[in-house]
Amino acid sequence: VTESGFPLEGVTVVEFGSSKAVKLATHFLAGYGATVLIGDPADAEALDEAQRLYFDAAKGVVEGPLVESAEAADVVVTDRTVAARTEAGIGPESLAASGTIVVAVTPYGEAGVGADWPASELTQFASGGQMASLGDRGREPLQAYGNQGESQAALHVVGAVIAALIRRARFGIADSAVDISVQEVQASALELFGGVAFNGDTVPDAFMPRPNGSALHALWAMYECADGLVGVHVNTPNLVPFFTALGRPDLLEKAGDMEFLQSDELRELVSEWIRPMTKAQFMEIASEYGAPFSYVAEPVDLLDSEIVASTGLWREVTGPDGVAIKVPGPMSESPLRFDLARP
Amino acid sequence: MTMPTASQVGTAPTGPALGDTLPLTGIRVLDLTMVWAGPFATKLLADLGAEVIKVEGAGRLDLTRGLGVPDPDVEQPWNNARYFNEFNRNKYDIALDPRTEAGKRILFDLALASDIVIDNFRPHVVERMGLSWDRLHAENSRVSMISMPAYSSHAGEDKLPGYGPNVEEMSGITHFTGYLGEAPHKLGISYGDPVAGLGGAAAALLTIWNRERTGEGIRMEVSQRNLLISLIGEAIVAAQLGREPQRMGNRHPLHAPQGVYPTRDERWVALTVQSDDAWSRFAQLAGITPRADLGAAVGRQSAHDELDEAIAAWSSQLEGAHAVEKLRAAGVAASLVADARDFLDDPVLVERRFLAEVPHESLGTMKISTPSWRFEESQREVHRAPFLGEHNEDVLRRVLGYSSEQIEQLRAEGVIADAPLGGAK
Numbered sequence: 001v002t003e004s005g006f007p008l009e010g011v012t013v014v015e016f017g018s019s020k021a022v023k024l025a026t027h028f029l030a031g032y033g034a035t036v037l038i039g040d041p042a043d044a045e046a047l048d049e050a051q052r053l054y055f056d057a058a059k060g061v062v063e064g065p066l067v068e069s070a071e072a073a074d075v076v077v078t079d080r081t082v083a084a085r086t087e088a089g090i091g092p093e094s095l096a097a098s099g100t101i102v103v104a105v106t107p108y109g110e111a112g113v114g115a116d117w118p119a120s121e122l123t124q125f126a127s128g129g130q131m132a133s134l135g136d137r138g139r140e141p142l143q144a145y146g147n148q149g150e151s152q153a154a155l156h157v158v159g160a161v162i163a164a165l166i167r168r169a170r171f172g173i174a175d176s177a178v179d180i181s182v183q184e185v186q187a188s189a190l191e192l193f194g195g196v197a198f199n200g201d202t203v204p205d206a207f208m209p210r211p212n213g214s215a216l217h218a219l220w221a222m223y224e225c226a227d228g229l230v231g232v233h234v235n236t237p238n239l240v241p242f243f244t245a246l247g248r249p250d251l252l253e254k255a256g257d258m259e260f261l262q263s264d265e266l267r268e269l270v271s272e273w274i275r276p277m278t279k280a281q282f283m284e285i286a287s288e289y290g291a292p293f294s295y296v297a298e299p300v301d302l303l304d305s306e307i308v309a310s311t312g313l314w315r316e317v318t319g320p321d322g323v324a325i326k327v328p329g330p331m332s333e334s335p336l337r338f339d340l341a342r343p
Numbered sequence: 344m345t346m347p348t349a350s351q352v353g354t355a356p357t358g359p360a361l362g363d364t365l366p367l368t369g370i371r372v373l374d375l376t377m378v379w380a381g382p383f384a385t386k387l388l389a390d391l392g393a394e395v396i397k398v399e400g401a402g403r404l405d406l407t408r409g410l411g412v413p414d415p416d417v418e419q420p421w422n423n424a425r426y427f428n429e430f431n432r433n434k435y436d437i438a439l440d441p442r443t444e445a446g447k448r449i450l451f452d453l454a455l456a457s458d459i460v461i462d463n464f465r466p467h468v469v470e471r472m473g474l475s476w477d478r479l480h481a482e483n484s485r486v487s488m489i490s491m492p493a494y495s496s497h498a499g500e501d502k503l504p505g506y507g508p509n510v511e512e513m514s515g516i517t518h519f520t521g522y523l524g525e526a527p528h529k530l531g532i533s534y535g536d537p538v539a540g541l542g543g544a545a546a547a548l549l550t551i552w553n554r555e556r557t558g559e560g561i562r563m564e565v566s567q568r569n570l571l572i573s574l575i576g577e578a579i580v581a582a583q584l585g586r587e588p589q590r591m592g593n594r595h596p597l598h599a600p601q602g603v604y605p606t607r608d609e610r611w612v613a614l615t616v617q618s619d620d621a622w623s624r625f626a627q628l629a630g631i632t633p634r635a636d637l638g639a640a641v642g643r644q645s646a647h648d649e650l651d652e653a654i655a656a657w658s659s660q661l662e663g664a665h666a667v668e669k670l671r672a673a674g675v676a677a678s679l680v681a682d683a684r685d686f687l688d689d690p691v692l693v694e695r696r697f698l699a700e701v702p703h704e705s706l707g708t709m710k711i712s713t714p715s716w717r718f719e720e721s722q723r724e725v726h727r728a729p730f731l732g733e734h735n736e737d738v739l740r741r742v743l744g745y746s747s748e749q750i751e752q753l754r755a756e757g758v759i760a761d762a763p764l765g766g767a768k
Contacts, residue, residue: 002553002556002557007549007552007553007556008552024573024574024576027576028545028573032549048577048581049584050577050578050580050581050584050586051577051580053580054576054577054579054580055577108691109691109694109695112691112694112695113690113691113694114690114691117671117676118617118621118671118674118675118676118677119676119678120595120598120601120615120617120676121595121615122593122595122601122602122603122613122614122615122676123613123614123615123676123677123678124678125613126603126611126613126678126679126680126681127678127679127681128681129681129682129683129685129686130531130532130534131531131613131680132531132680132681132682133531133532133682134520134528134530134531135522135528135531136522139522140593140602140603140604140605140611141603141611141680142520142521142522142528142592142593142603143520143592143593143603143613144516144520144530144531144534145516145519145520145575145578145588145590146516146519146574146575146577146578148516148534148574151538151574152537152538152541154574155538155541155542155545156541156715156716158545159387159541159544159545159548159716160716162545162548162549162552163366163367163391163548163716163718164366164718165552166366166367166548166551166552166555167364167365167366167718169552169555170366170368170369170555171364171368173364176718177718178716178717178718179717180715180716180717181691181695181715183691183692184692184695184697184715185715187683187686187692187697187712188697188712188715189383189532189537189540190532190683191379191426191532191533191536192407192410192411192425192426193532193682193683194429194683194712195411195425195426195428195429195430195711196411196425196426196683197682197683197684197686198425198429198683198686198687198698198710198711198712199413199425199706199709199710200687201411201413201425204411214526214527214528214529215529220508222512222517222527222529229512229526229527230512231508231509231512231517231529233505233506233507233508233509235506238504283503286503287499287500287502287503290502290503290504291504292503292504292505292506292509293509294505294508294509294510294512294513295512295513296512296517296518296527297512297513297514297515297517297518298515298518299515299518299578299579299582299583299587300582301515302514302515302572302579303579303582303583306499307494307495307497307498307499307500308568308569308572310495310497310498310499311495311497311566311569313566313569313572319580319583319584320584325580325583325584326579326580326583327576327579327580328569328572328573328576328579331542331545331546331565331570331573332489332542332546332549332563332564332565332566332569332570333495333563333564333565333566333569334546334549334561334562334563334564335561335562336549336553336561336563
């Protein structure tokens with residue numbers, strides 16, 4: 001690793017936007033050592049306290065004219081359209097001339113037919129194709145918590161920034177401009193449904209929008225346990241550990257009987273087995289048998305988990321009254337340094 | 344139609360032309376992944392110009408080779424799956440038996456000749472294949488390794504398998520997702536997978552960037568669960584501040600009204616009124632009688648149930664696309680709840696050339712999504728996914744310097760193959 005351990009040390013990023021796609025991406029970049037400067041203080045004010053603590057812990061603020069900072073930066077990350085950036089004096093031409101990488105992330109693209117359409121967290125999620133699969137059959141589709149359209153886009157932004165830096169280092173191209181659309185990001189991640197539907201084929205029932213809420217069938221469902229909800233998500237390769245854990249290895253005789261494997265009879269059997277157990281007991285069994293079981297974790301479960309802590313996920317920032325607050329840190333476990341503390 | 348085997352048609356290299364300046368041009372990725380998370384990561388790397396060599400067990404194919412085959416009676420169905428094509432385009436493919444000594448040797452030599460080795464096995468599996476990080480790093484310190492387990496390699500969860508829904512549940516995102524006041528709800532797609540794919544790609548890029556600076560490869564472990572936690576970090580912080588978010592269905596904590604409403608053509612329209620001005624315009628459009636208590640968002644939150652009824656009554660009279668058009672014209676954020684079938688004629692996606700038409704020997708012209716990281720005009724051409732073992736000969740000859748005789752012997756001994764071995768489908 002570099003002497004400081006920060007892989008992005010020496011890289012300056014100007015953040016021009018307040019969307020989660022921008023804020024979360026620059027949180028990661030700052031953690032890996034980039035100097036991230038908030039281009040418009042009003043953007044920071046748009047966040048609530050929890051968002052500020054998470055997203056902005058390691059960032060500074062542009063001092064002086066935005067144009068000068070943007071032109072001097074290695075990278076500008078923005079959620080503004082081309083027209084809005086041009087009006088702010090940092091349009092594509094001026095930043096290309098200054099050799100600044102620009103990564104734009106907008107609901108429908110930085111220019112073009114949808115650039116000026118109003119959008120929200122909900123409508124962006126609706127536009128990308130993933131919401132159609134979430135919810136109960138016969139009810140309205142449901143949004144995922146936490147602005148997941150923009151969350152995925154944020155990871156695209158991180159990748160695009162690093163890719164552009166690599167391109168500059170390897171090929172001397174300093175003015176890469178990357179245009180990321182939140183809609184497109186989601187549309188490119190539609191499991192089987194995408195490839196099949198793009199080609200007009202019949203979509204299997206299991207992949208149709210909102211097949212059956214949280215419980216597709218007995219082996220792909222959430223169940224109530226003594227202190228919450230647990231998940232059983234079992235595929236064919238997992239049938240041996242599953243039936244062994246269940247204490248019914250005899251049922252392996254029916255391993256090829258899909259009707260039984262997806263039946264209400266088996267669901268009831270599994271339900272009865274799980275109901276008296278705690279989440280912790282259930283997960284002990286999962287580990288013992290190597291079965292793909294899980295539980296619906298709450299924040300306290302994650303914050304108190306010794307295993308999660310052992311992965312090095314958490315970093316601390318200072319909250320109200322000097323209280324230490326845990327925030328998720330690096331995208332992966334590695335020798336690369338990730339730190340949100342700044343002098 | 345009878346399809347020739349890969350060895351009959353020869354190889355169809357899918358790499359970028361020499362001289363391309365995509366970020367990863369000239370970077371080789373050894374791809375030991377299957378299903379969705381890993382292939383999604385390596386698809387993104389291929390989009391950025393990397394030469395991605397996918398390794399499959401000739402007796403244990405990528406499961407997605409069996410998903411979305413339009414004609415189940417087609418010859419070589421494993422080369423005709425939509426799912427596999429969508430997430431494995433632009434890659435090379437070598438199929439071998441990793442249980443044989445010769446297969447293990449090929450794997451290790453390919454790893455040594457690569458810049459990145461990436462897997463999404465459970466922890467320790469890759470070591471059992473002879474690819475321990477210590478050994479690899481000792482022999483070529485410039486190679487990096489990326490692993491993408493569901494949880495981590497740490498004691499207590501290293502033996503725990505997990506699919507996308509397991510990971511979602513263990514990350515906390517399921518806890519926060521649900522209809523208003525109801526139980527936690529499973530996400531629709533296997534959400535842990537694409538998120539892990541994005542994280543895996545970003546990790547791979549970090550290794551290349553770091554090597555540009557230090558000359559050294561590194562090992563990175565992308566925990567799918569941890570990455571998902573990062574996507575709801577603000578909720579984790581809010582919980583510590585005593586303000587844990589509640590499940591709100593489709594509502595917004597501040598803006599109102601917001602929701603998903605039915606339309607006359609049995610579609611759903613999502614809309615958000617984001618300001619008081621937008622509310623005035625929307626109320627006029629939807630024929631909702633102005634009232635003083637609805638002038639501010641807080642009042643509209645209090646009357647949300649009542650407003651939902653009024654909006655649903657209005658939206659139910661309109662076609663979905665027409666409702667969205669009217670709402671956008673009034674400056675109200677709106678979208679049809681789209682599914683993939685809508686994308687064929689979505690005006691934005693058509694304009695952005697979201698789908699490429701790609702020739703395929705038996706599927707004809709096939710539509711595959713184009714790279715979502717758009718580097719100006721330097722887009723990579725999209726090619727179909729490789730046939731099973733399509734590049735056995737090319738990779739062994741070009742990358743490892745095997746002779747024709749050696750390759751023929753490997754084929755005869757069942758070390759490499761271009762059709763499933765042992766009845767695999």
